[in-house]
Amino acid sequence: GDSVTQMEGPVTLSEEAFLTINCTYTATGYPSLFWYVQYPGEGLQLLLKATKADDKGSNKGFEATYRKETTSFHLEKGSVQVSDSAVYFCALSDRQTNAGKSTFGDGTTLTVKP
Amino acid sequence: GAVVSQHPSWVICKSGTSVKIECRSLDFQATTMFWYRQFPKQSLMLMATSNEGSKATYEQGVEKDKFLINHASLTLSTLTVTSAHPEDSSFYICSAADNSGNTIYFGEGSWLTVV
Numbered sequence: 001g002d003s004v005t006q007m008e009g010p011v012t013l014s015e016e017a018f019l020t021i022n023c024t025y026t027a028t029g030y031p032s033l034f035w036y037v038q039y040p041g042e043g044l045q046l047l048l049k050a051t052k053a054d055d056k057g058s059n060k061g062f063e064a065t066y067r068k069e070t071t072s073f074h075l076e077k078g079s080v081q082v083s084d085s086a087v088y089f090c091a092l093s094d095r096q097t098n099a100g101k102s103t104f105g106d107g108t109t110l111t112v113k114p
Numbered sequence: 115g116a117v118v119s120q121h122p123s124w125v126i127c128k129s130g131t132s133v134k135i136e137c138r139s140l141d142f143q144a145t146t147m148f149w150y151r152q153f154p155k156q157s158l159m160l161m162a163t164s165n166e167g168s169k170a171t172y173e174q175g176v177e178k179d180k181f182l183i184n185h186a187s188l189t190l191s192t193l194t195v196t197s198a199h200p201e202d203s204s205f206y207i208c209s210a211a212d213n214s215g216n217t218i219y220f221g222e223g224s225w226l227t228v229v
Contacts, residue, residue, distance in 0.1 A: 032216070043207060043223035044158075051216065089157065093211075093218055100211030100218050101148055104158045 002027045002093045006090045006105030013112050019077040021108045023064075023090035031092040033057075033066050033073040034102070040085045047075075047088070052084065117141060117209035118210050120221030127228055132196045137160075137164075137208035141189035149181075151208045152205040152223075164191040198228040 007022035025031065035057070036058030037048040054070035062077045073090060088107040117140040123151045127133045137147055150158040163171040164182055170183035179203075181195040194204055207223040 007136060034218075036220075043205075044220045046220075088207045095211075095215045097196075100144075100146055100209060100215065101160065101163065102150075102158075102209060 002031065002092060002094060002103045004092055004103055004105035006092050007108055009108040009110070010043070011110045013080055013107060015082055015112055015114050016079045017112075019075070019080045019084075019110070020032040021075040021088055021090075021110070022055070022073065023073045023105060024071050025073065025090075027092055027094055031065070031094040034091045034093070035064055035075050036091060036104075037061070037091040038089065039088075042064070043113075056094070073095050080110070082112045082114055085112045086094055116118055116176045119209065120208055120220040120224050122224060124225045125227070126225070127198055129199055129228055130197055132194055132197055133226060134192055134194045135206055135208075135226075136190045137191045137193070137210075137221050139189045139210050139219070140209075142212050143176075144191075145188060147185060147191040147208055147210045149183065149191075149193050150207045150209070152207065158207065161193075161206075166191075177182075195226065198226070204228045 003026045005024050012110050032051040034049045036044045037047045048059040050057040050066035056065045064073050064075045087107045091100045091102045091109045119138045121136045121209050133229040149161045154157045161176045164183045164185040166185045172178045181210040208221045211218050
Protein backbone atom coordinates (compact mmCIF):
# COMPACT_ATOMS: atom_id res chain seq x y z
CA GLY A 1 0.00 0.00 0.00
CA ASP A 2 0.87 3.66 -0.03
CA SER A 3 3.30 4.99 2.55
CA VAL A 4 5.17 8.15 3.46
CA THR A 5 8.49 8.24 5.25
CA GLN A 6 9.46 11.47 6.83
CA MET A 7 12.67 12.70 8.32
CA GLU A 8 12.68 12.07 12.01
CA GLY A 9 12.71 14.98 14.35
CA PRO A 10 12.69 17.01 16.32
CA VAL A 11 14.57 19.63 14.38
CA THR A 12 15.90 22.68 16.16
CA LEU A 13 17.27 25.61 14.20
CA SER A 14 18.30 29.16 14.84
CA GLU A 15 16.34 31.95 13.22
CA GLU A 16 17.34 32.57 9.57
CA ALA A 17 18.83 29.11 9.19
CA PHE A 18 18.10 26.92 6.17
CA LEU A 19 15.52 24.22 6.61
CA THR A 20 15.21 20.86 4.91
CA ILE A 21 12.76 18.18 5.96
CA ASN A 22 13.07 15.03 3.92
CA CYS A 23 10.08 13.10 2.68
CA THR A 24 9.95 10.02 0.50
CA TYR A 25 6.93 8.06 -0.58
CA THR A 26 5.75 4.75 -1.93
CA ALA A 27 2.64 4.62 -4.07
CA THR A 28 1.23 2.30 -6.66
CA GLY A 29 -0.54 4.98 -8.64
CA TYR A 30 0.12 8.63 -9.42
CA PRO A 31 -0.21 10.48 -6.17
CA SER A 32 -0.50 14.12 -5.35
CA LEU A 33 1.91 15.19 -2.64
CA PHE A 34 1.30 17.60 0.18
CA TRP A 35 2.94 19.31 3.10
CA TYR A 36 0.72 20.25 6.01
CA VAL A 37 1.60 22.29 9.07
CA GLN A 38 0.06 21.93 12.51
CA TYR A 39 0.59 24.56 15.16
CA PRO A 40 0.18 23.60 18.82
CA GLY A 41 -3.42 22.94 19.72
CA GLU A 42 -4.64 23.55 16.20
CA GLY A 43 -5.77 21.56 13.19
CA LEU A 44 -4.07 20.95 9.90
CA GLN A 45 -3.20 23.68 7.46
CA LEU A 46 -2.23 22.94 3.91
CA LEU A 47 1.19 24.45 3.34
CA LEU A 48 1.79 23.45 -0.26
CA LYS A 49 1.11 20.72 -2.76
CA ALA A 50 2.21 19.28 -6.07
CA THR A 51 0.08 17.12 -8.28
CA LYS A 52 2.53 15.71 -10.82
CA ALA A 53 6.18 15.00 -11.38
CA ASP A 54 8.52 18.00 -11.49
CA ASP A 55 5.86 20.32 -10.09
CA LYS A 56 7.09 22.68 -7.43
CA GLY A 57 4.77 23.71 -4.65
CA SER A 58 5.53 26.91 -2.79
CA ASN A 59 3.98 29.01 -0.09
CA LYS A 60 5.22 31.43 2.59
CA GLY A 61 8.83 30.88 1.56
CA PHE A 62 8.53 27.09 1.74
CA GLU A 63 9.14 25.00 -1.36
CA ALA A 64 9.00 21.35 -2.32
CA THR A 65 9.54 19.68 -5.69
CA TYR A 66 7.83 16.47 -6.73
CA ARG A 67 10.67 14.15 -7.75
CA LYS A 68 9.32 11.00 -9.30
CA GLU A 69 12.75 9.51 -10.00
CA THR A 70 13.67 9.62 -6.32
CA THR A 71 10.06 9.39 -5.02
CA SER A 72 10.73 12.41 -2.87
CA PHE A 73 9.08 15.65 -1.87
CA HIS A 74 11.53 17.39 0.44
CA LEU A 75 10.44 20.59 2.16
CA GLU A 76 12.83 23.53 2.14
CA LYS A 77 12.92 27.09 3.37
CA GLY A 78 15.84 29.42 2.98
CA SER A 79 15.43 31.38 6.19
CA VAL A 80 13.22 30.15 8.99
CA GLN A 81 11.51 32.31 11.56
CA VAL A 82 10.44 31.65 15.11
CA SER A 83 6.85 31.64 13.88
CA ASP A 84 7.62 28.60 11.71
CA SER A 85 7.86 26.45 14.82
CA ALA A 86 5.26 23.73 14.33
CA VAL A 87 4.81 20.12 13.31
CA TYR A 88 5.12 19.43 9.60
CA PHE A 89 3.45 16.47 7.91
CA CYS A 90 4.20 15.12 4.49
CA ALA A 91 1.27 13.34 2.90
CA LEU A 92 0.09 11.80 -0.32
CA SER A 93 -3.25 11.17 -1.91
CA ASP A 94 -3.79 9.03 -4.93
CA ARG A 95 -6.72 10.42 -6.84
CA GLN A 96 -6.93 7.47 -9.18
CA THR A 97 -7.11 4.73 -6.61
CA ASN A 98 -8.93 6.37 -3.74
CA ALA A 99 -9.87 9.99 -4.27
CA GLY A 100 -9.31 12.11 -1.19
CA LYS A 101 -7.81 9.45 1.06
CA SER A 102 -4.58 10.74 2.56
CA THR A 103 -1.58 8.88 3.90
CA PHE A 104 0.59 10.83 6.32
CA GLY A 105 4.16 10.67 7.43
CA ASP A 106 4.93 10.63 11.13
CA GLY A 107 5.45 14.37 11.31
CA THR A 108 8.54 16.43 12.07
CA THR A 109 8.57 18.90 14.90
CA LEU A 110 10.44 22.08 14.07
CA THR A 111 11.56 24.49 16.75
CA VAL A 112 13.14 27.75 15.69
CA LYS A 113 15.04 29.66 18.35
CA PRO A 114 15.63 33.39 18.22
CA GLY B 115 -13.73 28.52 -1.70
CA ALA B 116 -14.77 25.06 -0.69
CA VAL B 117 -14.65 24.45 3.01
CA VAL B 118 -15.12 21.48 5.27
CA SER B 119 -16.46 22.36 8.67
CA GLN B 120 -16.36 20.23 11.80
CA HIS B 121 -18.38 20.58 14.95
CA PRO B 122 -17.79 20.66 17.84
CA SER B 123 -14.21 21.84 18.03
CA TRP B 124 -13.86 20.79 21.64
CA VAL B 125 -15.92 18.33 23.62
CA ILE B 126 -15.59 16.84 27.07
CA CYS B 127 -17.75 13.89 27.96
CA LYS B 128 -18.07 11.45 30.80
CA SER B 129 -16.83 7.93 30.48
CA GLY B 130 -19.56 5.63 29.18
CA THR B 131 -21.45 8.29 27.27
CA SER B 132 -21.58 8.83 23.53
CA VAL B 133 -20.51 11.86 21.58
CA LYS B 134 -21.25 12.87 18.02
CA ILE B 135 -18.94 14.83 15.75
CA GLU B 136 -20.21 16.37 12.55
CA CYS B 137 -18.34 16.99 9.33
CA ARG B 138 -19.93 19.17 6.69
CA SER B 139 -18.87 20.13 3.21
CA LEU B 140 -20.06 23.69 2.78
CA ASP B 141 -19.61 24.48 -0.89
CA PHE B 142 -19.56 21.11 -2.57
CA GLN B 143 -21.06 17.68 -2.39
CA ALA B 144 -18.91 14.90 -1.04
CA THR B 145 -19.90 11.33 -1.75
CA THR B 146 -16.85 10.24 0.22
CA MET B 147 -15.42 11.65 3.40
CA PHE B 148 -12.61 10.40 5.56
CA TRP B 149 -12.18 10.28 9.32
CA TYR B 150 -8.76 10.40 10.96
CA ARG B 151 -7.58 10.19 14.54
CA GLN B 152 -4.48 11.76 15.97
CA PHE B 153 -3.11 10.88 19.38
CA PRO B 154 -0.81 13.40 21.09
CA LYS B 155 2.53 13.79 19.38
CA GLN B 156 1.60 11.25 16.74
CA SER B 157 0.57 11.32 13.14
CA LEU B 158 -2.90 11.15 11.65
CA MET B 159 -4.23 7.68 11.12
CA LEU B 160 -7.15 6.92 8.86
CA MET B 161 -10.03 5.40 10.79
CA ALA B 162 -12.64 4.96 8.12
CA THR B 163 -13.99 6.02 4.78
CA SER B 164 -17.49 7.40 4.95
CA ASN B 165 -19.62 6.66 1.91
CA GLU B 166 -22.82 8.55 1.23
CA GLY B 167 -25.80 6.24 1.30
CA SER B 168 -23.86 3.13 2.23
CA LYS B 169 -21.83 1.63 5.02
CA ALA B 170 -18.53 3.09 6.01
CA THR B 171 -15.34 1.22 5.32
CA TYR B 172 -13.22 0.83 8.43
CA GLU B 173 -9.48 0.43 8.65
CA GLN B 174 -8.04 -2.60 10.31
CA GLY B 175 -8.15 -2.36 14.07
CA VAL B 176 -10.93 0.25 14.20
CA GLU B 177 -14.06 -0.99 15.93
CA LYS B 178 -17.05 -0.22 13.76
CA ASP B 179 -19.50 -0.70 16.62
CA LYS B 180 -17.65 1.81 18.71
CA PHE B 181 -17.07 4.43 16.05
CA LEU B 182 -20.36 4.75 14.24
CA ILE B 183 -20.25 6.64 10.98
CA ASN B 184 -23.31 7.92 9.20
CA HIS B 185 -23.16 9.67 5.84
CA ALA B 186 -26.82 10.36 5.22
CA SER B 187 -26.44 13.27 2.83
CA LEU B 188 -23.93 14.53 0.32
CA THR B 189 -22.78 17.26 2.65
CA LEU B 190 -22.77 15.64 6.07
CA SER B 191 -20.94 12.79 7.72
CA THR B 192 -21.12 12.10 11.43
CA LEU B 193 -18.81 10.14 13.69
CA THR B 194 -20.30 8.90 16.95
CA VAL B 195 -17.98 7.61 19.61
CA THR B 196 -20.11 5.23 21.63
CA SER B 197 -19.50 4.32 25.24
CA ALA B 198 -16.48 6.57 25.28
CA HIS B 199 -13.53 5.80 27.52
CA PRO B 200 -10.52 7.91 28.45
CA GLU B 201 -8.38 6.09 25.88
CA ASP B 202 -10.68 7.46 23.18
CA SER B 203 -9.50 10.96 24.02
CA SER B 204 -7.91 12.20 20.86
CA PHE B 205 -8.04 14.68 18.02
CA TYR B 206 -10.52 13.63 15.35
CA ILE B 207 -10.44 15.23 11.92
CA CYS B 208 -12.38 14.70 8.74
CA SER B 209 -11.60 15.43 5.13
CA ALA B 210 -13.25 15.43 1.75
CA ALA B 211 -12.09 15.92 -1.80
CA ASP B 212 -13.89 18.38 -4.01
CA ASN B 213 -15.78 17.21 -7.07
CA SER B 214 -12.69 17.34 -9.26
CA GLY B 215 -10.80 15.16 -6.84
CA ASN B 216 -7.86 17.51 -7.10
CA THR B 217 -8.22 19.35 -3.82
CA ILE B 218 -8.60 17.84 -0.38
CA TYR B 219 -10.13 19.86 2.38
CA PHE B 220 -9.70 19.09 6.04
CA GLY B 221 -12.06 20.12 8.77
CA GLU B 222 -10.81 22.11 11.72
CA GLY B 223 -10.71 19.00 13.85
CA SER B 224 -12.42 18.04 17.07
CA TRP B 225 -10.66 17.57 20.38
CA LEU B 226 -12.36 14.90 22.44
CA THR B 227 -11.58 14.47 26.11
CA VAL B 228 -13.24 11.65 28.00
CA VAL B 229 -13.17 12.00 31.76
